[in-house]
Each structure stands twice: as C-alpha cells, then as structure tokens.
Amino acid sequence: MHPPGIDVLCVMVNKRDFLSVTDLSPAETRQIIQRARQMKAQGWGQPLAGKNIALLFEKPSLRTRVSFQVGIQQLGGYSIYLGQQEVGLGVREPVYDIAKVLSGYVDCIIARVFSHQHLAELARYASVPVINALSDLEHPCQIMADLLTIAEHKETLEGLKLAFIGDGNNVSRSLCLAATAVGMSFAIASPAGYNLDEASVKAARQRSTSKSVQVLSLSDPATAVQGADVVYTDTWTSMGQEAEAEVRRRDFRGYTVDATLMSKANPDALFMHDMPVHYGEEVPPGMLDHPQSVAFAQAHNRLHAQRAVLEFFLGQ
Numbered sequence: 001m002h003p004p005g006i007d008v009l010c011v012m013v014n015k016r017d018f019l020s021v022t023d024l025s026p027a028e029t030r031q032i033i034q035r036a037r038q039m040k041a042q043g044w045g046q047p048l049a050g051k052n053i054a055l056l057f058e059k060p061s062l063r064t065r066v067s068f069q070v071g072i073q074q075l076g077g078y079s080i081y082l083g084q085q086e087v088g089l090g091v092r093e094p095v096y097d098i099a100k101v102l103s104g105y106v107d108c109i110i111a112r113v114f115s116h117q118h119l120a121e122l123a124r125y126a127s128v129p130v131i132n133a134l135s136d137l138e139h140p141c142q143i144m145a146d147l148l149t150i151a152e153h154k155e156t157l158e159g160l161k162l163a164f165i166g167d168g169n170n171v172s173r174s175l176c177l178a179a180t181a182v183g184m185s186f187a188i189a190s191p192a193g194y195n196l197d198e199a200s201v202k203a204a205r206q207r208s209t210s211k212s213v214q215v216l217s218l219s220d221p222a223t224a225v226q227g228a229d230v231v232y233t234d235t236w237t238s239m240g241q242e243a244e245a246e247v248r249r250r251d252f253r254g255y256t257v258d259a260t261l262m263s264k265a266n267p268d269a270l271f272m273h274d275m276p277v278h279y280g281e282e283v284p285p286g287m288l289d290h291p292q293s294v295a296f297a298q299a300h301n302r303l304h305a306q307r308a309v310l311e312f313f314l315g316q
Contacts, residue, residue, distance in 0.1 A: 015127065015128065015129055016129055016313055018129070018130075018131045018309065019116075019120060019132045019135075019140070021177045021181070022177055022207070032144060032308045032309060033144070033151055033157075033182075033308075036304045036305045036307065037151065037152065037304075039308060040304040044074065044307060044311070046076030047075055047076065047310075047314065048075040048076045048310060048314060048315065050077075051107040051314060052077065052078050052079075052080065052107055053077055053106055053108045053314075054106045054109045055069065055080065055082065055112075056082050056110065056112070056113075056122075058083075058087075058089060058114050059113070062276070063275060063302050064134060065112075067303040068306055071307045071310060074307065075310055075311065080106070089118045095121040099121070099122050099124075100125060103127040108128050109130045109131070111130060111135075113135050114135070115135065136170055137170055138173055138177075139170045141309060142174070143174040144178075144305040144306070146274070146298060146301075148301045148304060149294055149297055149301045150162075150272075152297075153270055153294060153297075154229060157184055158184070159212070160229040160230065161185040162184055162229070162230040163188075163265065164188045164234075165224060165225070165257050166189075166235075166236060166282060167238070168217075170238075172188055172234065176200055176215065179204075180213050181208070182209065183209050183213060185212075185214040186204060186216070187215075187216040187228070188217055188224065189218045189223065189224035221257075222261065225262075228265040228269050229265075229266055229269055230269060230272060231269055233257040233272075233283060234273065234274055236281050252281070252282070256284065257283055258283065259287075268292075270293075271290055272293075273293075273295045273298070274298070275288075275295065
C-alpha cells in the first residue's frame, strides 16, 4: 500500500495495462493475433525506438524472459532485468514506491509476480503501462502465443473446441476467458477441489461471441477431449506450490495426457503445453515430440505474439 495521507493520482493519459486477457476486447485480441502473424511473416519496424522497459521478475523464467528481451530489442527498445534480489516487491520496498520510482525511468513495466494483488497495485500506482508476464491469477501473454499457434495450424479460431486437462490455475483461467472471446468452446477436466473457479467460468460464458460456444467444467479427461481440436495441459504443481507436490501427484493421478488420451480427441487435434514440463506427471517422456504436438512452436510463438502485444500497448 502507499504511505498514509498521500493522495494517489493515476496519471498517464491513455495508459493501458495488460493484466488480464479481459483487458482486450474480442476484436483487439483478434487484431493482435493477426498482427503477430503478419510480423512473423513480413518483419517489423522499430515502434519501441528510444523506449526503455523494465522486466520486474519475482519468478525465474526461460521462455518469458528471453522472448521479451529479444522482442524488445528487435522492436528497437532497451530492456533492463530486475530480479527478486534487486527489488523485492512489498518486501524490500513497498509496491507503491517501486511503481513511482520505475515510472520515472522507463516507459513500461513487464512484471512476473507471485501475487496478482501486487501486480494490480503496481499498475494502480505506475504512470506507465504494466504488462502481466505471469501472476497467480492469469498468464495473458502465454495465451496470446497459444491463440497464435492455434490460428497458424487451424487457420481459424471460430468454432474450435479446446480441452484443458489439469489444474484450474492461472493458465487455464486465461485460456478459458480468451478462448470464448474468439469463438472457441472450452472444456476443463480437473480432480475435485482443483476446478476452475465458478466466477471465471461465468465470465467466460459472458465473453462468448457465439451462441454455439460452450464452457464445460468436468472431472473426466476422456469426456473433456471428445470432439476437441486442441488438447492442452500444464504442470500439476506450479512454482510456489512445491510443498503441495506430493499431494498433487496423488490427486492428479489419471490426468496424464498421453497418446491414448489424444486418440479420443479429433484425429487432427493439436497437443499443447506451455512448459516447463514435469515428465512422468502431466505427460509421459517424449510427449512434446508426439506427431500432434505443437509445444515447441507454441514456445517460439511467445516471441512473435509478445512483439505484437508490445507494439499494441507501446507503439501507438
């Protein structure tokens, strides 16, 4: 929180943050996906020339850090990486102070955090755009890369069905909210107690752009993947949940996505995983090289989707 007695003004004219996939309209989501495909095929300009961007990371990352740093450089910008030891959101310094100080140095803050509350606080007090590079609530930049990957392989998003097998976590929440907004049905199969929250399911249904779009919360993976065009999974134990790992391994037994489960989806269904992978848990060894897997293309598309996101929020 900010110091008592200080009147906080949220400043920047036309400042837009990207904390959730719901910060984009369905039309804007499609626009960014199309722009990402265009930039990937035809190249890009220098919309970030002269702009400085802070990468504020409480959690380590391979794909997120490298894709953002490379993308920023390709678009003409400069990035500075700040890890937990340098900053310590709400620990070493209050979030309010960090937001105010960084706003005087950089043109955008890209934050990968444990607490979405800290992210929202950062966005509230920063006078520059804040982009969510992962929080415990959502992972919107990952989902933009996912939609790009599906669009590349299926040519359309409208009318497809995505089945998510696993935890009702930040990734499945963002997928659910984004998929329905672009005309995709969404089904999730989770063990009891790990379901996606009802508020997110309700919000996803409200974002639907078509009467034919369905949002299903199920317990049986085989039922969830019936008629699926995309089968998606994630780790059973996310970063910060290590103490629950043994319990989760027990509770998620039977939720492994393997060749047998894939055979119950549509014959040309894509297999997706946002990585990193816990082999022997949510997938067997070698699953990322399955003939239907697009997991490595999905990882590479983080770069292409995030270039379009950066251009959209900073290049105008």
